[in-house]
Amino acid sequence: MRGERLTAAQHRLVAQLTRISESESIPLEAALGRYLADDVLAPVDVPPRAVSLYDGYALAGPVVSDSIWPVVGESFAGDSPPPLSTNAAMRIFTGSVLPDGANAVIAQEAVDRTGDAIRLNESISPGDGVRPRGADSRQGDCILEAGTRLDAPQLGLLASVGHGFVSVVRKPRIAVFTTGNELIQPGEPLAPGKIYNANHPMLVGALSRLGVTVLDLGCLPDDADRLRAALAGAATQSDLVITSGGVSVGEADFVRQVVEELGRVDQWRVFLKPGKPLAFGDVAGTPFIGLPGNPVSTFVTFFLFVRPAIRVLSGADPDIDRPPLRLPLAESRPAGDRPEFVRVRRTRDGAGQTNLSVFRNQNSGLLSSMAWADGVALMPVGVDLVAGDVVDYFPFEAWYL
Numbered sequence: 001m002r003g004e005r006l007t008a009a010q011h012r013l014v015a016q017l018t019r020i021s022e023s024e025s026i027p028l029e030a031a032l033g034r035y036l037a038d039d040v041l042a043p044v045d046v047p048p049r050a051v052s053l054y055d056g057y058a059l060a061g062p063v064v065s066d067s068i069w070p071v072v073g074e075s076f077a078g079d080s081p082p083p084l085s086t087n088a089a090m091r092i093f094t095g096s097v098l099p100d101g102a103n104a105v106i107a108q109e110a111v112d113r114t115g116d117a118i119r120l121n122e123s124i125s126p127g128d129g130v131r132p133r134g135a136d137s138r139q140g141d142c143i144l145e146a147g148t149r150l151d152a153p154q155l156g157l158l159a160s161v162g163h164g165f166v167s168v169v170r171k172p173r174i175a176v177f178t179t180g181n182e183l184i185q186p187g188e189p190l191a192p193g194k195i196y197n198a199n200h201p202m203l204v205g206a207l208s209r210l211g212v213t214v215l216d217l218g219c220l221p222d223d224a225d226r227l228r229a230a231l232a233g234a235a236t237q238s239d240l241v242i243t244s245g246g247v248s249v250g251e252a253d254f255v256r257q258v259v260e261e262l263g264r265v266d267q268w269r270v271f272l273k274p275g276k277p278l279a280f281g282d283v284a285g286t287p288f289i290g291l292p293g294n295p296v297s298t299f300v301t302f303f304l305f306v307r308p309a310i311r312v313l314s315g316a317d318p319d320i321d322r323p324p325l326r327l328p329l330a331e332s333r334p335a336g337d338r339p340e341f342v343r344v345r346r347t348r349d350g351a352g353q354t355n356l357s358v359f360r361n362q363n364s365g366l367l368s369s370m371a372w373a374d375g376v377a378l379m380p381v382g383v384d385l386v387a388g389d390v391v392d393y394f395p396f397e398a399w400y401l
């Protein structure tokens with residue numbers, strides 16, 4: 001069987017998940033990377049009053065070139081100036097409140113000032129040089145929707161309307177463990193037949209970058225009883241359980257078997273390389289994702305499946321269908337029989353064009369390829385690609401958001 005199409009599998013996964021119901025009100029300065037629990041309304045207009053865009057002169061009246069205006073008073077940032085009478089100008093600065101009666105601001109470079117009068121060197125229209133009241137946010141309007149991830153610009157917007165606290169979804173608690181009798185913790189001496197556990201720090205690191213609460217259950221042997229106890233315990237304390245290894249078809253691949261006893265497994269064969277075997281289901285009602293053990297497959301499927309799941313648990317859209325970046329390949333690549341995410345790095349050629357260089361060996365066990373790459377590119381199935389052909393490119397940095 002060739003397996004399910006990637007996006008169909010991703011949609012099937014997220015369709016089975018719902019947002020965490022608990023939310024909390026936290027100070028803005030602690031909210032970076034969190035997801036809004038509710039729509040946020042603006043309690044005030046921003047700016048609260050019309051302000052000047054320039055260092056210049058506020059004008060009250062028809063504004064034509066060569067006209068001469070008396071300058072009466074000044075408005076500094078933070079002042080609340082008195083009204084301006086018709087046919088008069090007020091000295092004003094960028095961000096200062098426009099006096100009532102003024103209808104435009106002319107930049108100081110466009111006037112000649114002599115004593116207490118200015119002559120305009122150009123005509124301007126009513127409203128020029130002015131940021132009107134409510135131009136940014138209007139009182140009562142929804143400025144950010146529930147499910148929005150709070151990055152730096154969103155924190156700035158919330159602050160601009162005066163919100164010191166914000167209601168966010170409780171951080172997802174993600175239980176994670178790796179499996180395999182062959183695994184030794186780094187720092188320990190290596191024994192015959194063993195390898196170091198690379199997926200554990202990789203998964204904990206990726207989860208940490210996504211801003212979730214990590215319930216780190218370490219590494220478990222290929223032992224059904226130990227796995228059963230660990231999975232049952234993890235399910236009671238977390239919103240999602242993820243594992244690496246033990247989801248394939250071998251005799252020692254117990255994870256799938258134990259999840260089936262405790263809950264339910266959709267065993268997938270996703271039409272994808274790497275990351276063909278992947279298990280999804282639940283452990284006693286808690287969602288479960290079993291990632292394949294090959295480290296590259298673990299990393300790629302983490303971002304293809306665990307990240308959308310975490311976003312849905314957080315109340316956000318799963319971000320499955322966002323149009324990818326498109327960049328040309330630096331070299332040719334023969335057609336493959338599955339859609340393949342290959343490890344690539346952006347390079348710039350002599351003509352200044354940004355291209356994607358492909359790692360020389362795309363075996364799914366090679367961590368050196370992941371550490372070298374800055375992203376993956378999707379090779380469509382059955383297409384011989386030549387240098388310069390444009391492909392979808394997914395930078396790792398975008399996956400951490």
Ligand SMILES: Nc1nc2c(c(=O)[nH]1)N[C@H]1C(S)=C(S)[C@@H](COP(=O)(O)OP(=O)(O)OC[C@H]3O[C@@H](n4cnc5c(N)ncnc54)[C@H](O)[C@@H]3O)O[C@H]1N2
Pocket residue numbers: 178179180182183195196197198199200244245246247248249253275276277291292293294295297364365
């Ligand atoms: N007969 C078949 N065999 C395999 C198939 C298949 O379809 N038929 N699929 C292959 C593919 S593709 C993958 S991917 C793996 C996935 O298998 P598992 O998820 O059961 O993973 P394991 O067998 O436990 O491990 C695979 C590989 O990765 C190494 N590994 C596992 N965990 C770690 C870790 N924490 N750190 C470093 N390396 C790890 C493990 O030693 C194996 O080499 O199945 C293929 N086989």
Ligand code: MOO
Pocket residue numbers: 272273274275276277292294297298364365
């Ligand atoms: O599908 Mo496996 O993930 O290629 O190594």
